[in-house]
Amino acid sequence: MKINQTINTNSETICLPDTKFPRIVIIGGGFAGLALVKKLKHKELQVVLFDKNNFHQFQPLFYQVATSALEPDSIVFPFRKQINGYKNVLFRLAEVEEIQPSSNTLITSKGKIHYDYLVLATGTTTNFFGMDSVAENSLGMKDIRDSLNIRHMMLQNLEEAAITCDEEERDSLTNFVIVGGGPAGVEMAGALAEFCKYILPKDYPEYPSSIMKIYLVEANNMLLSTMSDKASTKTLKYLKDLNVKVLFNESVSDYDGSQVTTKSGKTILAKNLIWTAGVKGLFPKGIDEKNIVKGNRIKTDDNLKVEGYENIFAIGDIAAIITEETPKGHPQVAQTAIQQGKYLGDTILKLINDEPIKPFEYRDKGSLATVGKRKAVADLGKFKFAGYFAWLLWSIIHLLSISGFRNRLMVGFNWAVSYFTYEKSNRLIIRDFKPKSSINHTNK
């Protein structure tokens, strides 16, 4: 393959050291991009990682930041610290806006760059399925800023509820609707319910904990539909024990910031709507339309190469290997992303050395979800667990998966404190969060 090098003569070109080695550009330092970077470190390649943030985010624990159980800096990790000592890896903070495959060029928010191999690892964004009113007034949970917004919205609304004498207004400020009964929705509902049970009576003694109602809306007739029946049934029981109201076969059709309307016509007064019901692929323009499949994912062959291009690959949530066994692509979870990142690292090295390559094979290591403290469900092959043991497994696996020793220590310490005391970390309103609904409230 012909190797193109960047000539830094254009003032718009992003400055990079000259090298005689092939340049691999990776867009996105999520689970997939970082696994790939680790595979390619110390190799005879120039690896350039682009991300619009200067940190990696551990999305599975976003809900704990949202509910004040963890501080954000314990689940994000700076890329520059991650690549310390990786001499052939460079990080550039920029958003990639366009891919120009005919000239192997990327257009970013900070300038252009040339690539020899390009890897898209850009993940997904919240999918509101075209419902503008819901997108405008609810909060998704796909970024650490979303988690902080949820935290601030929740704390501010609880404070507003303590101020108002209007009962209907108080109800809407203390009602929470979570949409989506997958792992993110279930975990969020469990954590909120525990906040309501253990924190609310201490912090807000002026009103009973029954004032905070939590609804979980699921379009299907079961929770955690990708897990076993046992996991689904146990999860429902755990949530009911925590007084979460689960609405099956319901989907949200409209939300004005104060009232949720479902397709069947049900209405719920709530100034807190958290949307975890769907994601869609997110990637810069320039990829041929014919490669884009359901969920806005990019179709690849079984080596993760985007069809029609010789040197463009996609990995993680954004990639869909469509075969008879995987007609919808692989599950959009961290394990898939990590395994694809590692696989592609080996594959690129083999391609460069003209060695034969094998197709990607996914190893399903199982699924876990937790419902509040001390309760979880785990499907590990033919072994299905529920309860305390599953929760221990969940805790150990998540703790070991977090990037950085300091972060693991901080999360472990917080969890230990909360295990014995039910205390959450500081519940501070540091920045003002102003949803449209709160502006309406002020004007009332």
Ligand SMILES: Cc1cc2nc3c(=O)[nH]c(=O)nc-3n(C[C@H](O)[C@H](O)[C@H](O)COP(=O)(O)OP(=O)(O)OC[C@H]3O[C@@H](n4cnc5c(N)ncnc54)[C@H](O)[C@@H]3O)c2cc1C
């Ligand atoms: C709330 C929540 C809970 C979850 N819980 C679990 C769980 O318990 N277990 C599990 O296995 N999975 C879970 N997942 C799914 C898991 O997090 C994803 O499958 C995984 O993050 C996918 O990794 P990725 O590398 O493909 O994408 P991501 O991790 O999303 O990373 C994409 C990266 O690309 C960057 N980026 C995007 N566009 C651009 C651009 N144009 N230019 C520059 N940078 C860009 C982003 O900043 C980001 O760093 C959860 C997801 C969410 C949202």
